[in-house]
Amino acid sequence: MKQETIDMVLKFRDDRNWKQFHNPKDLAVSISLEAAELLEVFQWSAEDLFCEGKKDKIKEELADVINYCILMADACGLDLDEIVSEKVKRNSEKYPVELAFGSKAKYTELK
Ligand SMILES: [Mg+2]
Numbered sequence: 001m002k003q004e005t006i007d008m009v010l011k012f013r014d015d016r017n018w019k020q021f022h023n024p025k026d027l028a029v030s031i032s033l034e035a036a037e038l039l040e041v042f043q044w045s046a047e048d049l050f051c052e053g054k055k056d057k058i059k060e061e062l063a064d065v066i067n068y069c070i071l072m073a074d075a076c077g078l079d080l081d082e083i084v085s086e087k088v089k090r091n092s093e094k095y096p097v098e099l100a101f102g103s104k105a106k107y108t109e110l111k
Contacts, residue, residue: 009070027072034064
């Protein structure tokens with residue numbers, strides 16, 4: 001993630017003296033709530049699995065999730081690029097291309 005983006009989110013927080021409220025538990029709650037708002041965009045949409053007509057709302061809620069993830073990483077002293085890279089590496093080991101290509105099976109079910 002660009003440092004400029006992280007700095008912008010942290011500046012927004014610091015300009016309002018909100019860091020005092022941003023403990024890891026409440027940030028985790030906030031990530032989950034914003035993810036639920038993202039899910040709400042698709043509520044009752046039946047077979048509609050596309051973004052068309054919903055992009056503005058999706059952008060807003062996805063940005064909320066990402067902003068809280070940035071704040072959570074800051075509160076816990078975590079580097080977002082590093083933790084994402086480590087996770088992709090672990091997932092690559094769990095889902096080797098030769099077993100997982102084109103499959104939606106959980107890694108425990110891959111043969
Ligand atoms: Mg929201």
